Amino acid sequence: MNRELELLEKLEKDLSLKKLQIKSLLTITQAINDNVSGEGLFNMYKSFLSWEMAINKMALFVIEDEGWHCATSIGFDTVRQNELIPLLLEHSRLHTIKEDDDMKMHDFDIVIPVFHKDTPIAYAIIGGIKEKEDLYNRIQFITTITNIIAVAIENKRLFKRQLKQERYNREMELASDVQHMLIPEEMPKSKYFQLSSIYRPHFNVGGDYLDYIQFSERKFAMCIADISGKGVAAALLMANFQAMIQSLIFQYRDLETFVFALNQSVHRITKADKFITFFIAEIDTEKRTMKYINAGHYPPLLYMDGKIRELNQGCTVIGAFDKLPEINEEIIELSEDALILSFTDGLVELQNDKMEYFGDEMIRNFVELNGMDDPETFNDKLIAEIDNFRGEQKFNDDIAVLTCKIF
Structure with missing residues (x-):
């Protein structure tokens, strides 16, 4: 009987997490369709990780025309971004931070790279994951959300560049x-x-x-x-x-x-x-x-x-x-x-x-x-x-x- 109750509770938790994930995906997708600003999308990403995924340390780096910069963060001092970016660029796949990684990375648990073809467009570095239950699925979902946000921001950047180029062409x-x-x-x-x-x-x-x-x-x-x-x-x-x-x-x-x-x-x-x-x-x-x-x-x-x-x-x-x-x-x-x-x-x-x-x-x-x-x-x-x-x-x-x- 106890085992059946435990199984039922687990199923309810899994269902609750899936509902949360679907709701979050729909909210973010709707925001992208509504052409919410880049700052708005970053705030949604930060809120999602902090409140719904119980993350207490995070930094999201995106590429812009001027170079890499920290777009949003939780519990991270942005003055450190220049020392982290070269370390992040070494990774092209999801990476779990280990003891033999650089000491500057030890405050975090995972690195999530986002690539467009062979070009990196964003890196999320995540730490302080409070909820350890069903950790694999949580990380997979964080990775999915990170990819969606990063691609949306990259599309905005490319669209702005296209508009700028068209304006430049008209001027020329x-x-x-x-x-x-x-x-x-x-x-x-x-x-x-x-x-x-x-x-x-x-x-x-x-x-x-x-x-x-x-x-x-x-x-x-x-x-x-x-x-x-x-x-x-x-x-x-x-x-x-x-x-x-x-x-x-x-x-x-x-x-x-x-x-x-x-x-x-x-x-x-x-x-x-x-x-x-x-x-x-x-x-x-x-x-x-x-x-x-x-x-x-x-x-x-x-x-x-x-x-x-x-x-x-x-x-x-x-x-x-x-x-x-x-x-x-x-x-x-x-x-x-x-x-x-x-x-x-x-x-x-x-x-x-x-x-x-x-x-x-x-x-x-x-x-x-x-x-x-x-x-x-x-x-x-x-x-x-x-x-x-x-x-x-x-x-x-x-x-x-x-x-x-x-x-």
Whole structure:
């Protein structure tokens, strides 16, 4: 009779535990379906282990974009998380902590790892299990609940990452659209001069800018710039920068005053948080003169009478200071068939499979060999030279080239 009563009591306890487990599973599943926050799910997990499973020591570690961290705990000092995480990462299966395990683990009884394929996404470390009866089933159920919570949290993390990536893609698409509107699709060509450009943005959106302004049939300005930063911020700054150039160039016809005003306008917007390297040349084909200012930009090359000359006079970069300390304008007389090659530093920093750079010497040699060509032919050959040099190596920065020929 006593044995029958004991058996009946055990069955009642087992049934009560199963009901509790089913209720807990339904509650957690419903919470996940209702899109309860990660913090809410962690609190439910903590409450379940503490009140329903009689656990008095626990820590749940989850992986996030920044790394591992303790999401919730019972009776655990989170300052210890950094010393435990490397020990937990050694385990890929349910592990019972033994005497020969690291001393730092001895406050706990079991380690529950949660993997997605071959990647760990969570670890629960459990100790202080008060209720020892039917311990195996309790641990199995704790493992099940831990897996459900961990997978739900991982799905939330991946969903947030997907939303972030989609938002980033939309921003980059917007930046790309803005940039394509700002870079001239066609360059002028006349019997007095001709311009041609190359534009290869890195990851579809870059910080390089090139443009021209025509004052009359025989007078124009050409400019090239490299804006610090990428993405929407650089694209918006580029849009502002172009608007400033188009406005100020007609207000201040001498280049020194123009560059001085341009710097103040950029600094007022960026507060020195970003800067711009900039080169501008004003060319009068009737007088055959070129005035230019180089504001910290990679020096363009002037090829004239069989010689190469660097155009490096000017000032420091645009936007770094509220006032430019010094501006030096240089005036050069241009002979027939003079060629001006301006480019951003992405060209000289281009690397091939041997990690060699497409540096100054290669560019100078190329100019000497092809400097008598018209700009379109020159740039077509330059593109072929670049592609041949880099081989399978990808572009590691934006490349912009603006080539001008004076006839």
